[in-house]
Structures are given as C-alpha cells and as structure tokens.
Amino acid sequence: MRNSLRFYNLSEDQMSMQDVIHRLKSFILRDPRSAYVLSIGTDSQVHQEYTKFITAVHLHRIGRGAWGCLKHTVIKRPIHSLREKISLETAYSQEITAIFLEKYFEEITDLLLPFTGEGADLTLEVHLDVGKKGQTKELIQEMTGRITAMGIEAKIKPDSYTAFSYANRYTK
Template sequence: MSDSFYYNLSEDHLAFSDVVMRMKDFIRKDPRSVYVLSIGTDSQVNQNVTKFMTAIHLHRIGKGAWGCLTQQVISRPVQSLREKISLETAFSQKVCADILEGPLTELMDLLLPFAEEGADLRFEAHLDIGKKGSTKELIQEMTGMITAMGIEAKIKPDSYAAFCYANRYTK
C-alpha cells in the first residue's frame, strides 16, 4: 500500500485506507450508478524542484465526483520530456497498483447487487500526453505500460484526471 498522504479541499492527511473508505462511502450513497475511477498525474518543473501531483478521481457519471490528490517532489528540475512523462506514468502506476491490490474488488463488490440495473465501475489511468504536441511520440510506450497492468489508458483529450484535476494543483 502507498505510504503517501492524500488530501482534497475538505480533508487533509488522509492515509490510503482513508481514501478507500471515502470512495466506498461515495459509492454506497448511490450504488445503482455508473462510475469511472481514474488515476492521473501531472507535473510542474520549477527552478529547483519538480512537483508531481497524482489524482484519484471517482466520477459518478452525471451525478458528481469525489477526488483526492497526493504529491511527490523530486529535488531537481526534470529537464527531459521523456523522463518527466515516464515519472508521471510511474506515479500513476503506483497508485493503480495499490488499488488493484484489493480496493478495486471491494468497490466493485458494492455495485454487484445492482449490476442488472446498470451499476458499473470502469478503472482508467489518465496520461498527460496526446496526439498533438511533443508528447505524441510517447503514446505507445506510456499507454503500453498501463495496459500491461490490465488497465485502460486514456490520453488527451480524454485524460481529465491528469491534465485538468491534477494539473490544477501542480502550480
């Protein structure tokens, strides 16, 4: 399990077990809905450090979302685009792996009694790369790292957990 702490606008210093409990509580409030659980990381290179923000975003389609973030800081500016995107992908992979270790099954089990009514949960990793710009050359490599875990990889413009939610908190 991750030893990082998570936070959102209403809570601070959440352990990973707290994050899982919050996601379960969010699903229990409406277990007949369709959910998308997405993990995404974005980064900001500063003069002396590079700040990485990884988002966990649980979207109840059409009915709101719950999310939280965790931060990693590397004590140098990451100059290489390949290294920066590789690190973003690796930080997302770590959180995805933590979720795959058990919490994903627990979340899906909450929806199982309502599956015939349409309840569902999709699990995605959102990468801050796209077909436009300098990251297009990294798409196959980075998405391959995610799909090798059995997780669907999303890129821009569909990777909102990375380039919208996480990005907002990298500044």
C-alpha cells in the first residue's frame, strides 16, 4: 500500500512519498537556521454515498511560511459513527507519521543539525480533529493516547490546525 501513496497540492499532483520528502528537504534547505513544525493531520466529510478523508502533511517554518500536501482517501460508504470516523482519521495520520518515523524523520533532522546553535529546530506533531467542546471531547484521551504511544506529541483543537483547517478545506 505504501508504494501507492499519492499526494497533491495546488502546484503538483501525483507526488510519491519520495517526492514529498524531496520537497520538504528543499523547503528546509532554503532556510536551515529556522525552527520548523512538521504536522500531520486528517479530516473527513461524510457524503451521501461515501466518506472522504484528507490527510495533510504540513511543514511550518515558524513565522516564515509553510509547505504542505494532501492525500485523498475515500471509503465507499457514509460513516455515521463519530467514533469510527475519528478513529479512521487518527489511523490515517498514524500511517503517514509511521512512514516518516521509519524512513525519513532522521534524514530531515540531519539537515538541521549543523544549525541547531543558530535556532534550527524540528518538531513532529500529529493534529487530531478532536476538542474539548462538542461530541469529540469523549474521544480525546483515546485518540491522543494512540499518538503519544508512538512517541509523538498530539495536538487537539484549537491547536490542531493541520486537521481542522488545512485538511478540512479539501474534504468538501
């Protein structure tokens, strides 16, 4: 399945995971003395005959722009169970995060190592579409626990912008 991962953004279509890593590294190399937050988050939208999931990869150069891309997944049925929907969103984010951790995160951090004394930093976060308000509050502990078990910081609303803002724009 990992070989079939395809990402896109407004500039490019059909990017492989290798393409995504290349773009992230190029973005970092333009300013390796900056602090970065690499966040991964998924949002979904239930449609009449299917449920659309968008997983976003977002690299924020703090105070100086960002680069991002999206992965589109469709389940061919409407998912009405909030627990199932949020669980799948979390699983899709975990899948991409695991790929980063397995193969690429060290490669990306190595670019910044020579500049750590000059402010270079990279944080990896998973952004969940859950928050303390609304129905998803009952799912916070379970979903954040799945992420922290990976050794990654989990962010919830209002700090989980990659899921509830960036990915959300493309689920409609």
